[in-house]
Structures are given as C-alpha cells and as structure tokens.
Amino acid sequence: MHDFAVIGLGAIGGATAAELVRRGHSVVGFDRYTPPHTMGSAHSDTRMIREAWYRGSPYMPLVRDACRRWADLERTSGRTLLRTAGALMMGPEDGRVFAGSPLRDAARPDAGDILLSVEEVVERFPWLRPDPGTVTIYEPGAAVLSLEACLEATLEAAGGARGARGAEGAEGAELRFDEPAIAWSALASGVRVRTERGEYPARRLAIAAGAWTPQLLPGLSLPLEVERTVQYWFEPAGAHADALAEGPAWVWELEREGTWYGFPPSARGLKAGMHFQAGRGTDVERVDREVGASETEDLRRLFARYAPGVAGALRHASVCLYTNTPDENFIVDRHPEHSGVVIFAGGSGHAFKFAPTLGSLMADLLTDEPVPRDLPPFSLDRFR
Ligand SMILES: Cc1cc2nc3c(=O)[nH]c(=O)nc-3n(C[C@H](O)[C@H](O)[C@H](O)COP(=O)(O)OP(=O)(O)OC[C@H]3O[C@@H](n4cnc5c(N)ncnc54)[C@H](O)[C@@H]3O)c2cc1C
Structure with a gap:
C-alpha cells in the first residue's frame, strides 16, 4: 500500500506529489490526461507571479515562499522556469x-x-x-513563469530518479496518467481510489482535481x-x-x-x-x-x-x-467527514504561482505537520 494517493496531477496535485516524494513518502498519483494538457486550468505558456497584488494580505508570505521554491526547482531541474519581466497593476483607484x-x-x-x-x-x-x-x-521584480516547463519539472521531481512515469518505489511516485479516478472511498484502514484499471489503496488521499472537483466531492456541495x-x-x-x-x-x-x-x-x-x-x-x-x-x-x-x-x-x-470560490480564496482543508482526505480547490484564477507552496501545505496536512500560522482564509468552514 502507498502512503498517499493524489487525484489530479495538475498545478497543485503535481506539486503535492512532488513534495510528498521529497519528504520520503511513497505516492501514487492519477490524472485523467497527461499534464501539461489543455483541458483544465494549467496550460497556455505563461503565468504571472507578483507581490503587489497581495501586499498587506496574508498571501504575502506565500508569494515569497513560492518564489523561493520555484527558484529551487529551476536550479534542481536545470530548466528555465522564471523570467523577471515586471508587471503593471492598473485601474481606477x-x-x-x-x-x-x-x-x-x-x-x-x-x-x-x-x-x-x-x-x-x-x-x-x-x-x-x-x-x-x-x-x-x-x-x-514581478516575474513570468513558463507554465509547461514548471509542470514538467514538478512531475519529474515527483517521478524521482525513475522519471515522470516511474514505477512504484521510494525514489519516485507512481504517476498514472490518462487514468481518471472514477471514485474514492474512505475505509477504516485508509482510502481506496478506483479507476477503470484497478483499485489502489493508500493511507491518505489528496484531491486536487481543479475544475473536476465537484464530480469527486458531490456530497460537499462546494460553492465552486x-x-x-x-x-x-x-x-x-x-x-x-x-x-x-x-x-x-x-x-x-x-x-x-x-x-x-x-x-x-x-x-x-x-x-x-x-x-x-x-x-x-x-x-x-x-x-x-x-x-x-x-x-x-x-x-x-x-x-x-x-x-x-x-x-x-x-x-x-x-x-x-x-x-x-465566492471570495476568491482557495480551499485547502481536510475533508469534514474524512480527516485522511485533504482537498485543494478553487484556484480562482491565481493559484498557479503558489503551486509549490500549496503542495507543501497539502503535504503538511496529509502528514499531520503543523501548518503555518496566519494563512489566508482557506478553510471549508467559511462556506458551511
Ligand atoms: C487563463 C488563465 C490565466 C491564469 N493566470 C494565472 C496567473 O497569471 N497566475 C496564477 O498564479 N494563476 C493563474 N491562473 C490560475 C491557475 O492556472 C490555476 O489556479 C491553477 O492551474 C489551478 O490548479 P489546479 O491544480 O487546481 O487545477 P489544474 O492545474 O487544472 O489540475 C487539475 C488536474 O486534475 C486532473 N483531474 C481532474 N479530475 C480527475 C480525476 N477524476 N482523476 C484524475 N485526474 C483528474 C485534471 O486532468 C488536471 O490535470 C490562470 C488560470 C487561467 C485559466
């Protein structure tokens, strides 16, 4: 049995898998396509990463943390991920x-x-x-992220020494592309993910399915x-x-x-x-x-x-x-009925820049590590 299963290997699920692998856990991840693909939220060349939008808000430490993590990934992957190009924020006062x-x-x-x-x-x-x-x-100082390179570098990091499509093992996650999760269930002993190809048990589960989230969490009626x-x-x-x-x-x-x-x-x-x-x-x-x-x-x-x-x-x-989400803050929280299931949802047009930081936060929740204090309002409670 794997330690963790991850449904969705896009921006946030990919980063979650990579962080769990970095921390030495065994991971199985699923995506309905092979990221980067053009069906969800993470495609199309470029994403902005900038601070001005967030100054004075609890997102600020997260932007800085994300910049550090993208720079680290750039170094370890040997790919060009970031380019400082500056950004303008314009409008009526x-x-x-x-x-x-x-x-x-x-x-x-x-x-x-x-x-x-x-x-x-x-x-x-x-x-x-x-x-x-x-x-x-x-x-x-604002920068442009090369989206496809960022995703590929993240999934390579998750796949570890065996590569992005690596098989099960401590060195890298088992990344199952083109294999949608049809259902998941919480058991006394952990969780189980079902696909057309089989059933996969794990101790805990991360769900980061982007625009498909409502299909995987119908009982929660999330306001997405x-x-x-x-x-x-x-x-x-x-x-x-x-x-x-x-x-x-x-x-x-x-x-x-x-x-x-x-x-x-x-x-x-x-x-x-x-x-x-x-x-x-x-x-x-x-x-x-x-x-x-x-x-x-x-x-x-x-x-x-x-x-x-x-x-x-x-x-x-x-x-x-x-x-x-209605307030444009993300959802990063445990499932209210199954504490071994952690959810990311509601990227609200600005989550890509935070992907490695959100992946780390997801990993904290999955491994019961303390999470940073003073986070933005990410809890599900705000909608209940
Ligand atoms: C036009 C546009 C511009 C943007 N600009 C910026 C920007 O400048 N800066 C910024 O920070 N953010 C920006 N964003 C937002 C950012 O791209 C998203 O918030 C981010 O990609 C969300 O990540 P995600 O992991 O939730 O979703 P995704 O990256 O879409 O990943 C979800 C993954 O889940 C998979 N999946 C779904 N269902 C299943 C299933 N049942 N089984 C297995 N896999 C499944 C999908 O195939 C997909 O790969 C922009 C978004 C758009 C659309």
Missing part, C-alpha cells in the same frame, strides 16, 4: 484590481513598487494608452463556479515589438469593459485575455471549447483603444478554465 490589496500597501516605496501617473506610463511604455485617472503600480476564459496569442507588431518583449506584463481594470491582461511576447506570441467575466459560468462537461470570431474582436477593440498597433495577426486562441 476605487476599482476591483486595488480592492484586495490596498493601494497604500502596494505602493509603499520600501516595497520596491513604483506608482506611475498616466503620463509616466506612456513615457516608460509608449505602447500603452491609459485613460485619464488610471492608477498604475509598476512592480519591476467553473468559468470559461479565453487566452489569445497575437503576432507582436509595430515599432515597439522588441521593447514589448522585455516586459512588463499587465493586469488592467477598465471602467466598462472589465479587467484584461497581457504578457510580454514569448515564442508563441503576445498573449492577452480577460480576467474574470461575469456570466461565463459553465462546467467541464458542457464548456464550449471553440473560440468565436466575435470574442477575438472584443479583445482587438481593447488593443486598438489601450495598446494600439502591438497586436498583429491572431496566431492561436485557447479556452482555459477558472474554478472560482
């Missing part, structure tokens, strides 16, 4: 972008952030055209909303294409259109999309994975108005899923 992290904390000079006027934004980043009254915090979101890659264009590649990324709240983001172009192109869009609630079974021409036009209109000339031909578009 009383808007949503600044609501979670008070402007006064995010813009503290000792934090290394720079508060920019509209004129200063245009002077430094001449491809941007903010509306009058837009507040901008520039965080030069799966949201369809689209990422677009454009050909970088115009006189600023080279400067654009240097950075920064942006998250930019607009009065009417919502919040959009953009990344410095990678080999795949200039990536951009909308962050949180009301009315996009769906589920993994019925989500429309096609991207309509009118959706692309909506984004083109934003470029035309706020970053004219930088987005050339559309190269690619891809649907990605958020799994949102």
Whole structure:
C-alpha cells in the first residue's frame, strides 16, 4: 500500500506529489490526461507571479515562499522556469484590481513598487494608452513563469530518479496518467481510489482535481463556479515589438469593459485575455471549447483603444478554465467527514504561482505537520 494517493496531477496535485516524494513518502498519483494538457486550468505558456497584488494580505508570505521554491526547482531541474519581466497593476483607484490589496500597501516605496501617473506610463511604455485617472503600480521584480516547463519539472521531481512515469518505489511516485479516478472511498484502514484499471489503496488521499472537483466531492456541495476564459496569442507588431518583449506584463481594470491582461511576447506570441467575466459560468462537461470570431474582436477593440498597433495577426486562441470560490480564496482543508482526505480547490484564477507552496501545505496536512500560522482564509468552514 502507498502512503498517499493524489487525484489530479495538475498545478497543485503535481506539486503535492512532488513534495510528498521529497519528504520520503511513497505516492501514487492519477490524472485523467497527461499534464501539461489543455483541458483544465494549467496550460497556455505563461503565468504571472507578483507581490503587489497581495501586499498587506496574508498571501504575502506565500508569494515569497513560492518564489523561493520555484527558484529551487529551476536550479534542481536545470530548466528555465522564471523570467523577471515586471508587471503593471492598473485601474481606477476605487476599482476591483486595488480592492484586495490596498493601494497604500502596494505602493509603499520600501516595497520596491513604483506608482506611475498616466503620463509616466506612456513615457516608460509608449505602447500603452491609459485613460485619464488610471492608477498604475509598476512592480519591476514581478516575474513570468513558463507554465509547461514548471509542470514538467514538478512531475519529474515527483517521478524521482525513475522519471515522470516511474514505477512504484521510494525514489519516485507512481504517476498514472490518462487514468481518471472514477471514485474514492474512505475505509477504516485508509482510502481506496478506483479507476477503470484497478483499485489502489493508500493511507491518505489528496484531491486536487481543479475544475473536476465537484464530480469527486458531490456530497460537499462546494460553492465552486467553473468559468470559461479565453487566452489569445497575437503576432507582436509595430515599432515597439522588441521593447514589448522585455516586459512588463499587465493586469488592467477598465471602467466598462472589465479587467484584461497581457504578457510580454514569448515564442508563441503576445498573449492577452480577460480576467474574470461575469456570466461565463459553465462546467467541464458542457464548456464550449471553440473560440468565436466575435470574442477575438472584443479583445482587438481593447488593443486598438489601450495598446494600439502591438497586436498583429491572431496566431492561436485557447479556452482555459477558472474554478472560482465566492471570495476568491482557495480551499485547502481536510475533508469534514474524512480527516485522511485533504482537498485543494478553487484556484480562482491565481493559484498557479503558489503551486509549490500549496503542495507543501497539502503535504503538511496529509502528514499531520503543523501548518503555518496566519494563512489566508482557506478553510471549508467559511462556506458551511
Ligand atoms: C487563463 C488563465 C490565466 C491564469 N493566470 C494565472 C496567473 O497569471 N497566475 C496564477 O498564479 N494563476 C493563474 N491562473 C490560475 C491557475 O492556472 C490555476 O489556479 C491553477 O492551474 C489551478 O490548479 P489546479 O491544480 O487546481 O487545477 P489544474 O492545474 O487544472 O489540475 C487539475 C488536474 O486534475 C486532473 N483531474 C481532474 N479530475 C480527475 C480525476 N477524476 N482523476 C484524475 N485526474 C483528474 C485534471 O486532468 C488536471 O490535470 C490562470 C488560470 C487561467 C485559466
């Protein structure tokens, strides 16, 4: 019997498996596909990791811890995972972008952030055209994570010396890709995971199934909303294409259109999309994975108005899923009826950066280690 089973080997489940292996435990992990894949929340090239969004909140120590852990993984894996490109946080002073992290904390000079006027934004980043009254915090130290490389490095670490698809053994987890967990049960002696290929006993279980979580935990009626979101890659264009590649990324709240983001172009192109869009609630079974021409036009209109000339031909578009909690804080907790089952859910559009830290927290809960104090509100109790 394995010490631990992990259902879902995406961003958080993969990191949980890797951390358990690092601590010397035997692990069996399952994924319905072979990550990185394009069906869930963790695909599409890049993710931001930045502090300004979280200053003054209990997430701050977690961002710093995650940065350290990604840097460690970068060193041990020999892969390039992080690139410092800077990030802009933009919007109306009383808007949503600044609501979670008070402007006064995010813009503290000792934090290394720079508060920019509209004129200063245009002077430094001449491809941007903010509306009058837009507040901008520039965080030069923010970085871009190479998502697929991060996932592959994590799963290699979980697979240990035998590689990501390694067989059972102390050196690495048994990672069972393309093998969905159909059901799990808690027994007196531990847990059991059932797939089409067999039944797998373990002492304890981690569930980190992203947008599929409601299927695996139907009895809990978790208040999770799966949201369809689209990422677009454009050909970088115009006189600023080279400067654009240097950075920064942006998250930019607009009065009417919502919040959009953009990344410095990678080999795949200039990536951009909308962050949180009301009315996009769906589920993994019925989500429309096609991207309509009118959706692309909506984004083109934003470029035309706020970053004219930088987005050339559309190269690619891809649907990605958020799994949102009502308060946008994650769920990291023990199952209320089965203390040997630990759940991660509700990435709410911002969990990727924290993956190695959340994996460690999951491992703490699974092994009865003390968890850090002053965590953000991660408990299931808040919804019960
Ligand atoms: C467009 C977009 C942009 C984002 N930008 C950022 C960003 O800039 N910064 C940031 O920090 N975060 C960002 N996020 C959020 C982040 O990517 C997610 O919060 C994170 O990937 C969630 O991780 P997860 O492990 O919960 O889900 P996933 O990574 O989707 O993993 C869940 C895994 O569970 C597997 N699974 C499901 N059901 C089963 C089953 N029954 N049996 C076995 N396996 C199963 C799935 O196949 C999947 O691999 C973004 C998300 C999106 C969609």
